Amino acid sequence: MSEATARLDEALQAFFTRRLAEPYPYLILDARYERIREAGVIAGQAVVVAIGVDWEGRRQVLGVELANRESRSSWREFVTRLKRRGLAGVEFVVSDDHPGLRAAIREMLPEAVWQRCYMHFLRNALDYVPRKVDDDCLMELRWFYDRCDLAEVERDLAHGSASGRPNTETGGLGGNNIEETLSFYRLPLPHHKHISRLTLLERLNQEIKRCTLVVASSPTRRAVCGWFGRWPWRSTRTGSRRPLPQHGSSVRA
Template sequence: MTGEKGKSVTLDVQALLSRDEDYLPRMVQAIVEATLEAEMTAVLNAEKSERTEGRRGYRAGYYTRSLVTRVGTLELRVPQDRHGLFSTQLFERYQRSEKALVGALAQMYVQGVSTRKVKAITEELCGHSFSASAISAINKRMDAELEAFARRPLTEAYPYLILDARYEKVREIGIQSRAVLVAIGIDGEGRRNVLGVELANRESRSSWRDFLLGLKARGLSGVEFVVSDDHEGLKRAVTETLTDAAWQRCYVHFLRNALDHVPRKHDDDCLQELRWFYDRRDLAEVRQDLARWLNKWQDKYPKLTQWVEDNVEETLTFYRLPRQHHKHLKSTNMLERFNQEIKRRTTVVRIFPDDAACLRLVRALAVEIHENWLEGTRYLNMSHLAEHKKEQMRQLDRAEAA
């Protein structure tokens, strides 16, 4: 049984290496340096400044060493001791099987695998293993960094907020599903930001409310427009916590829901014509098309047309935004792509050993995506929103003058 588990770990590493090359150099550097510190502690039999009778020597600062890897050149601080007892095998092994070690480190500390699996991987790839306590210490350092990201103050205004959730499996008294709640904000410069990632037992009004109140406690402000699916608990939480924001129901989810109200083998253009509503220039044009659509299809699909008439308004809120922003904010597609990237990597793990391991991976990937967004091109030109507001004020002034 043990042999089978070891083999599955190796396959997971190979799968990870074949799929992913995009690790944060800073994250890898922190992991390698933490590993060196753990090795030094084992050699000296003592932590920094620890008073113990079993101490075998004393630290004597650090020297700098460059390490060229697939994620870039890492400038590492390597610990040294007074009597030269410490000699790591890490660099030699790393240079010979650098791809494998990066993949192993990523799986060990980003994917939060159990310490037993970590030991098996390091023995196979590095020729030696690290103790469970050393591995736990490394994970704790990483958790502290991720927690700092998750609790950082939100000092800017975020006019646009996109909310969604996905589910991951966790081994807690059997295998349980956990909701991963995610919030993406678009700031005043038009850049996307990962504002929050939290686990909940399930999607509910209370879990979403607590999540949004947590964001507000960190400083979330200036939210004018929220996009999500039509989960009832989420809708209620948005209404209760973001009272000044307009809410947009994702039109893609809406069109999927519409399939429930037509025969499975329908062969006409009914739903395609419904899809066209969301490409119109303005709301007046949509209302004209909607009236024609209802009149055309109400006899053939009375259930569908009644459902659309009752719910379609929730999907048209985006028409109050600048036309240049419609494409990006009429759905949660941007966050769906974020979730697909999370899924692509969590599939390697399949079932997390606990909540902490799940949250560690998802937040680590969120940090990576967040930093890529900040360093990349702007997602939206927010000058369009500013000009749109000015035009609305001018129209209001003209109406009052008349």
């Protein structure tokens, strides 16, 4: 068992330090918190994760690290290490609205377009409306993300502002902030469903949570990284069998 564990450690170390030789135009960043046992002490730590999507539409876990907390410095160091390993060609970044993560993206990936996960946005939007109109407001906001192009969304937003519908009264969420969630309309239509939110990463997080719920005690750093690391070898795509457009054309101006 100890020999098998040692071989696994070597394989994981090689995977998480491997050279990223090909460009990843789409980058998805997120974090979850786990209670980690280290040196006999159990404490909550942030597990920061990056998933990249290459030009063929294949997605891979690029890196997994543990940090004491989510902060600008921890995210900046994480992205810095990815770039040292060869991360390049990032044109579109998907994440939630965590201020430290946003600041790190602006600093480390200034050339990339940022997409705020619209599912997180919708959850936040409901905090600004009375509970009795939650369902109606949620349904109306979700309609914006089923359109074919940005022009349709802009017409809907303009009509909503003129009619005073609930979505325009969510503390500004129906105005400037909602634009942060519409960047994915610059992408090819087949990619909208999977790149407009953090579904790819949240699905992986659900699988990790299934593992952590059944262990007898808090996992170690090695166990958590190992659970994330076993996923990248699966052959998965962004939902469209067609490859991404050629370099430089995936994000429309």
